[in-house]
Amino acid sequence: MAPTESKRNQLLTRLRNFYECLGYTRFSMRRFEEYGLYLENKSFLKSENVLTFTNPDGKLMALKPDVTLSIVKHARNERAGLERVYYQESVYSYSSVNREVTEIEQMGVEAMGDVDGYVVSEVVRLALESLRAIGLPCVLDISHMGFTAGLLDSAGLSSEQQETALKLIRRKNAHELEAYLTGQQIATKFAQRIVQMTQLAGPFDQVFPAAQKLSANKQTATALDELKALYDTLDGTAEALRLDLSMLNELDYYNGIVFQGYVQGAPRAVLSGGRYDLLMRRFGKAADGIGFAVYLDELSRTLSDRRALDADVLVLYQSGDDQKALHRAVFGLAAQDLRVITRKGEKPEELKAGKILRFENGALKEVR
Amino acid sequence: MFTVALPKGRLENKVCELFSACGFDCGGVQADDRRLVSFDQGGGVRYLHVKPSDVAIYVERGAVDVGVCGKDILLEGENDVYELMDLGFGKCRMCVAAPVGFREDFTSPLRVATKFPGIAKAYYAGKSREIDIIKLNGSIELAPILGLSDVIVDLVETGTTLKQNDLEIVETVLPVSARLIANKASMKFKTADIKRLTDALGQKGETV
Numbered sequence: 001m002a003p004t005e006s007k008r009n010q011l012l013t014r015l016r017n018f019y020e021c022l023g024y025t026r027f028s029m030r031r032f033e034e035y036g037l038y039l040e041n042k043s044f045l046k047s048e049n050v051l052t053f054t055n056p057d058g059k060l061m062a063l064k065p066d067v068t069l070s071i072v073k074h075a076r077n078e079r080a081g082l083e084r085v086y087y088q089e090s091v092y093s094y095s096s097v098n099r100e101v102t103e104i105e106q107m108g109v110e111a112m113g114d115v116d117g118y119v120v121s122e123v124v125r126l127a128l129e130s131l132r133a134i135g136l137p138c139v140l141d142i143s144h145m146g147f148t149a150g151l152l153d154s155a156g157l158s159s160e161q162q163e164t165a166l167k168l169i170r171r172k173n174a175h176e177l178e179a180y181l182t183g184q185q186i187a188t189k190f191a192q193r194i195v196q197m198t199q200l201a202g203p204f205d206q207v208f209p210a211a212q213k214l215s216a217n218k219q220t221a222t223a224l225d226e227l228k229a230l231y232d233t234l235d236g237t238a239e240a241l242r243l244d245l246s247m248l249n250e251l252d253y254y255n256g257i258v259f260q261g262y263v264q265g266a267p268r269a270v271l272s273g274g275r276y277d278l279l280m281r282r283f284g285k286a287a288d289g290i291g292f293a294v295y296l297d298e299l300s301r302t303l304s305d306r307r308a309l310d311a312d313v314l315v316l317y318q319s320g321d322d323q324k325a326l327h328r329a330v331f332g333l334a335a336q337d338l339r340v341i342t343r344k345g346e347k348p349e350e351l352k353a354g355k356i357l358r359f360e361n362g363a364l365k366e367v368r
Numbered sequence: 369m370f371t372v373a374l375p376k377g378r379l380e381n382k383v384c385e386l387f388s389a390c391g392f393d394c395g396g397v398q399a400d401d402r403r404l405v406s407f408d409q410g411g412g413v414r415y416l417h418v419k420p421s422d423v424a425i426y427v428e429r430g431a432v433d434v435g436v437c438g439k440d441i442l443l444e445g446e447n448d449v450y451e452l453m454d455l456g457f458g459k460c461r462m463c464v465a466a467p468v469g470f471r472e473d474f475t476s477p478l479r480v481a482t483k484f485p486g487i488a489k490a491y492y493a494g495k496s497r498e499i500d501i502i503k504l505n506g507s508i509e510l511a512p513i514l515g516l517s518d519v520i521v522d523l524v525e526t527g528t529t530l531k532q533n534d535l536e537i538v539e540t541v542l543p544v545s546a547r548l549i550a551n552k553a554s555m556k557f558k559t560a561d562i563k564r565l566t567d568a569l570g571q572k573g574e575t576v
Contacts, residue, residue: 264557
């Protein structure tokens, strides 16, 4: 048994190589940004609890709670071409439940510029492959914000009504959604369509025809066309792809394809992303953007390296033993890719080793 | 293995009855049974009997696939789960109650005793009313009697407890009933199991 690099690091290396191979370059940044950046875009963040401090100039700064905002802020303001970056950065948040500051490592990919159908398929494929690299059964749910927005628009919902409806759709809460829309005097024909949206989840082939039946206007039709084109492009490489039209990101930032990844054994989404042209506009950028982040903290349990043994070999020695011979013996074992621990005296009760060797008269002897 | 969290106490009998009627035999409720885990041998389902306020946490964290709990728990915990069905029983109301004849003093913050600080906060924030929350874990009705609080925000089923303590309902915050909730990842990986359950519960619900 060889001492292995932690599963987590293996995954990170694999992902980095993979992103590099497709022309993405590493983007590094400072640990903090001006707090104003996050204040203006609070609803973009996964958690609203941002850690702040005042710098010597009296400016309120924040430890980065998110990477995408920083990348978008620093992105070049050009529509032509495409800027491909990936990052591996720590982000910080405050957990109100644990009353504790947490540092989370995040990895992600962003493509900004002229985002066409091919680029969308490239980024979604990267997301799929990132999930697959985790090595567990996985699912990538895809959806399209244009479909939702179009459907809600066609029903004539106000922005306040939309917000409530979105919240209920995300929870697949059909019963309350129906009651709410009826209470808001939304025509039954439109209300029914919106309610049905919560049930549109499953294998692409099965769900897509049902989604087509709900299509209400040009916006929803365009959204479905994009989804179909993406699915056709990825066909054959994407058993893990599912359609889930109840899965939504923030309407203020995301406009096109959005997606979320799950792996068996992790209770929450481990990957999330989508097309965020609207976010780019908020920063005054002419370019479009699409990207995703992998939440390594959600994977910590599934990527656990808990091992049954503390070491492959335990070497026991006595004071007065030949130090040079012991040194050589131990490094000899380590050179064979074995995990070695040395102890002076007897074997400690709690230590579990595959093999116990005693160093006697300049040689190693196995202890039974 | 498909795992279901069931709430102990108030809802337990009703939930077990409904599940059994739908072909999900969770063993029923025996008074002296202290086991926290039971099995449905035929269906390969495991049932966990947990404190109602913990059900949503079990589901959110993926310790179980689905669970049954009151809407009050979901609103208070703001857990990230799918809320699949309103089971239509365990009906009661989240109410503001005060001593009979209570007149609110709008010149000072309202003192609110409750087990549900999140719901109370959101409710009064919606009315732009400043409040002072007193979080208690039981016998909430005592608080206004002793002058510890002006009003209480609590679940009211029949209103008997309120009446016996000279309290009355002032406002209804929202109606509450039992909900079927599911873990987000389970919804992707145990789709068939969850569908079997919701279909059965749905059919049963229509005939009730």
